[in-house]
Amino acid sequence: xxxxxxxxxVLASLGVISSKNPMHSVMMLIVSFGALAGLYVLLDxxxxxxxxxxxxxxxxxxxxxxxxxxxxxxxxxxxxxMPASLKGINLRVGVLLSLLLAFEVAWGLSRIGxxxxxxxxxxxxxxxxxxxxxxxxxxxxAFAFEVTSVLILVSMVGAVVIARRER
Numbered sequence: 182x183x184x185x186x187x188x189x190x191v192l193a194s195l196g197v198i199s200s201k202n203p204m205h206s207v208m209m210l211i212v213s214f215g216a217l218a219g220l221y222v223l224l225d226x227x228x229x230x231x232x233x234x235x236x237x238x239x240x241x242x243x244x245x246x247x248x249x250x251x252x253x254x255x256x257x258x259x260x261x262x263m264p265a266s267l268k269g270i271n272l273r274v275g276v277l278l279s280l281l282l283a284f285e286v287a288w289g290l291s292r293i294g295x296x297x298x299x300x301x302x303x304x305x306x307x308x309x310x311x312x313x314x315x316x317x318x319x320x321x322x323a324f325a326f327e328v329t330s331v332l333i334l335v336s337m338v339g340a341v342v343i344a345r346r347e348r
Contacts, residue, residue, distance in 0.1 A: 183223055189216035203249045207242060214238040228311050244333060248340040 193216060196209035214237045221230035318326055 186216045186219040207245050211238050211242050
């Protein structure tokens with residue numbers, strides 16, 4: 182089951198970046214988030230899986246769909262509009278940044294020590310306790326929670342302002 186969910190996640194993610202139609206990209210992103218939620222269920226983290234579906238596949242994807250629909254763009258801009266000299270520069274910069282990222286990931290993984298997970302039932306239940314997560318979210322992290330909601334609201338208003346037609 183893990184390999185099925187992992188394969189769906191990888192294929193849908195590749196569909197997101199390879200699709201020229203923004204609507205198809207958004208739909209593939211929703212599929213990717215759904216398969217990722219399935220992986221969370223396999224990791225015995227049902228709260229995280231439900232949060233993944235509600236927050237990402239629900240709220241943020243609806244926001245993306247509204248932005249794509251309001252901007253009324255059915256296709257991506259053609260790459261041919263860019264001068265040939267910029268294409269080569271962009272390719273070189275992309276390869277350089279990809280190599281830098283690969284180096285950073287390898288360096289970061291080399292600095293991680295091998296650790297084992299706790300088998301203590303009390304420690305495990307405290308990690309996945311919905312009550313503790315909710316208490317932490319609405320006490321310690323309440324400001325970040327509210328700032329995120331305001332940020333999403335501002336981005337929706339910005340999409341409407343950008344999509345507005347001049348009279």
